[in-house]
Amino acid sequence: MKAEFQYLCKVHGQHHLELILSVRTRWSSTCWMIERALLLRKPVDAISEKIRELHGYRLNDADWQLLKTIRVFLSYFVKLTKFASTARYPNLPGVIPYFNYAFDAIEAFDVSRIQDSGAQEILARAKQAAHDKLAAYYAGSHEPIITTATILDPRLKTDYFRACKWTTSEIKEARGKFASTFNEYKQDDNAESISDAGKSVNSDLSAPFPKNVITLDSMERSSEMDRYLDDARVEAESGFDVLAWWKAHETSYPTLARMARDFLAIPASSVPSERVFSSATTLVSKKRTRLSDKTIRATLCLKEWSRKDFAPNGVAMVEDVVIEPDSE
Secondary structure, three states, rough: OOOHHHHHHHHOOOOOOOOOOOOOOOOOOHHHHHHHHOHHHHHHHHHHHHHHHHHHHOOOHHHHHHHHHHHHHHHHHHHHHHHHHHHOOOOOHHHHHHHHHHHHHHHHOOOHHOOOOOHHHHHHHHHHHHHHHHHHHHHHHHHHHHHHHHHHOOOOOOOHHOOOOHHHHHHHHHHHHHHHHHHHHHHHHHHHHHHHHHHHHHHOOOOOOOOHHHHHHHHHOOEEEEEEHHHHEEEEEEEHHHHHHHOOOOOOHHHHHHHHHHHOOOOOOHHHHHHHHHHHHHHHHHOOOOOOOOHHHHHHOOOOOHOOOOOOHHHHHHHOOOOOOOOO
């Protein structure tokens, strides 16, 4: 049957592609299955017509149109999944915006346009179930770690909460937790400044009034958070690099820049770390059971660095890494 399908793809001028199966434990696989079937509609119709055992699975025009509608509905979640799974850029600040995108998309999806009453009822239940599930997860988006990351995105700050029609008390709470975290970081900075000043006094007794310098520095820092929040938001542009922005502005907002480095490094989901474990199981196979922990770590790092062009041309990077021989 596989050879027959390959032949029918060629007959209908379609580059041969394998059909994709929906896997219950694999995210987005149902949407991918429908997309591939729509792409291969002619050979799928031809083989279901040609082979007697497949006659019961033949699809008419209404069925194909229904599949297109379902694909549109599922595509919202594919986009959400891709965003939550990425490790290419900081995605924690986008958790709340993407939740809102999903809510808007689900609410705008009109099931009444589906002619088949049975399918309409099924999709209406699916729409409600998706909305309820997202609402349950959205309740956790008010956690300090997420609201802080959102405020640290110069395109969003607290203005985004107002745009989402958060209540005054919710915005006040988010800003208060952000200020509390900021003060913790500021205290660490001040402690380091005092320590450095003490060293300076011990090494150079002519340094005038180090305590006064520290006090002035503290006064400047006390307004750092307010200056950042009061400054105009950065216009959202495609390809905006939030980490590069903080690097460029770390002299203006030194404490906030430290917060950004910590909070924006947190992934929105556990997928990136799970992906590393999955790749590790591929590396440590039955034929490589005696790899040392240093070798495994170095190999995984090399793989990620080479993907991201971490070193120029990848040549110096490979030469600089020394992998110790595994112990017997």
